[in-house]
Amino acid sequence: MTRQEATPTHRTPLNKDRVLRAAVALADATGIDALSMRRLAQELDVVPMALYKHVANKEELLDGMVDTVVGEIDPLTAGPDWQSAVRGRILSARRVLLRHPWAARVIESRTGPTPAVLAYLDSMAGSFRDGGLSADLTHHVMHAMGSRLLGFSQELFDTSGPSGPPGPELAARYPHIAELAATAAHDGSSPVGGGCDDQFEFEFALDLLLDGFESLRCQGWTSARKA
Amino acid sequence: MTRQEATPTHRTPLNKDRVLRAAVALADATGIDALSMRRLAQELDVVPMALYKHVANKEELLDGMVDTVVGEIDPLTAGPDWQSAVRGRILSARRVLLRHPWAARVIESRTGPTPAVLAYLDSMAGSFRDGGLSADLTHHVMHAMGSRLLGFSQELFDTSGPSGPPGPELAARYPHIAELAATAAHDGSSPVGGGCDDQFEFEFALDLLLDGFESLRCQGWTSARKA
DNA sequence: CTTGACGAGTGTACGCCGTACACCTATGCT
DNA sequence: AGCATAGGTGTACGGCGTACACTCGTCAAG
Incomplete structure (x- = not known):
């Protein structure tokens, strides 16, 4: 045996x-x-x-x-313009990060980039360059996007906390926050951003940035800093 | 005794x-x-x-x-317009966060907001409202700013790593990143963003967002989502 | 068939961590 | 004088990451 x-x-x-x-x-x-x-x-x-x-x-x-x-993020797909190509890839990254809620914090905690992340960022930079952005502008654009390139913005606070009803004394102390919560509450919300449509917020900021980049590209922006 | x-x-x-x-x-x-x-x-x-x-x-x-x-952040100072008031306060927050490099990560790790942070965010929201942004727009704007409200963007990777010279094989594998590093290298840099002028990058994104907000405000933007 | 190197899994042990719990002791009120 | 209380102590527990020495099965070379 x-x-x-x-x-x-x-x-x-x-x-x-x-x-x-x-x-x-x-x-x-x-x-x-x-x-x-x-x-x-x-x-x-x-x-x-x-x-x-x-x-x-x-x-x-x-x-x-x-x-x-990061390897789960969809590869690049061609789009009618550079913005929609970048946008689509980033939204894919976002879907991946939503599947792995821990990943955002772990990525932030790494001190150096890993190969897959480098490859991803490289291809992202390539998309910007192909879209006609100068190397200079691409550099700043990548910084401006920050972690949004990887599909998340740090939400500053857990958007789904067990925070109960706002409470009137809280509304008195933080009137503007209470006001924002009230407007968001139209579609179900809690005080500091809980219940917001995170996807909407993400795309709002993403599109604001992408539009800003395109407008800079059109006007031939170049960084004014000199040696 | x-x-x-x-x-x-x-x-x-x-x-x-x-x-x-x-x-x-x-x-x-x-x-x-x-x-x-x-x-x-x-x-x-x-x-x-x-x-x-x-x-x-x-x-x-x-x-x-x-x-x-957070208590170290300068109080609000009046400015000619809402943008410069917000901008000044955020740059003060940034100076504080640079004095305490650990703080950004700790703030990100909190699951709920603390009183001083709530007070800070509330007064920030007040600045936007006073500037003429609707409560609706202010809400999305606060989300879009994310942690930049507190003076930091997560730099994605340590900008001052001991990463040595790029190395030609790395440049071959990540050509676009190498290109960006090369343009940044004009004022002293290392591969993936090391040596960049972080302050410049921060203000670049900050101003892009603030300008975008102001433009939305001027055109009376309102979120298109409905019940 | 023997042997010996080697890679994979094991067992033990160390020093660190956060903190529960029981205790002591000086302070100050009644 | 008596006593409650607040602040500092000592001990102990369970968990963590991991160094280090080991066993054991596999397989190539002799």
Whole structure:
């Protein structure tokens, strides 16, 4: 009985890809805070230290997770103009980020770009250049877009908090915020932006920026700063 | 010898304010990752658990730190038009955030707004309203500004990384990024945005947005979405 | 067939973290 | 004088990331 082909003592062996995908799934299911090396190992029926044969440390695990989700963004699709091409890709990125709510915060926490992110940003820069923006303008435009390039704006505060009714004393202390909440409440909302149509807000800012870029391009904008 | 007035066995007693200010100082000096309850207690010559008489837990400590730095933002100053008033206040916020580099990430990590942040946002909303923007437009405008309202855009990646020379193979793989880096390199830069003039990039996006808002206001913009 | 290198998974252990809980002690009011 | 209270202490627990030494199955070379 040296062979144990029938007995399931042999699990399919680990590899970096399985580790990363399990990590993404675990973060999707239980939130990024609950993702520890120990919990992840447990999920893979393995002892914690086994993970370290496939990722150097937790930072590298997080980097890999970022690359995994960035890899889910749709490739470029041609559009009638540069703006709609960029717009479509960014909205695809947004859909990906909405599938993985933890990803935005993890991306922000990385200190350096990972290969998949670099590739994505590179192709984005290419879209701007192809659209006729100068290298100079493209540079500033990429900065101006910031994390919106990756499909999210940091919402400043959790838009779906359990914040109850505004309360009159709060309205007295923060009258303008109360007013905004009231206008948004027409389609179901809570005090500081809860219940807003996030998708609308995202596209509002995105289009404002894209329109601004196009207008700068038309007028041959160039940065006025000199050496 | 029941009195020990001469002996310095009595340290000036702790209070929430001293704790918060020590925490801010420690984070400024050693970075947010090095800020632990134990290190902070040590800094205050106190046993770790003593801190919990003044803050409920670490989350509340971080909330208090956020309020402390937000409180450093200059109050509103009147300007010739609403845009310069808003612009000035935001640039003040930016200066504060640059003094406390850890603050942006901590603010992003809070799940709900703290009182000082609410007060700040409220007065910002008031500036937009006073400038003639409708409550509706003000709402979307606040969202569009996102964290820029508080003086920072998430730079997507550390702009001052130790990333060495671009390297030709990197330029081959990411040609557009290399091109942007090259144009930025005219005033000292590194590959992915390192060495850029962050202040310029920030104001570029800020002004683009403010100009867009003003133009929407002039044309009496109203959100097209209906019930 | 033996051997030995090697890659994958294991087990133990260390030092850090946040914090619950019981305790002490000086202060100040009744 | 008695006592409640607020502020600081000490101990302890469970969780974290991970260094380090190990075992064991596989497979190529001799």
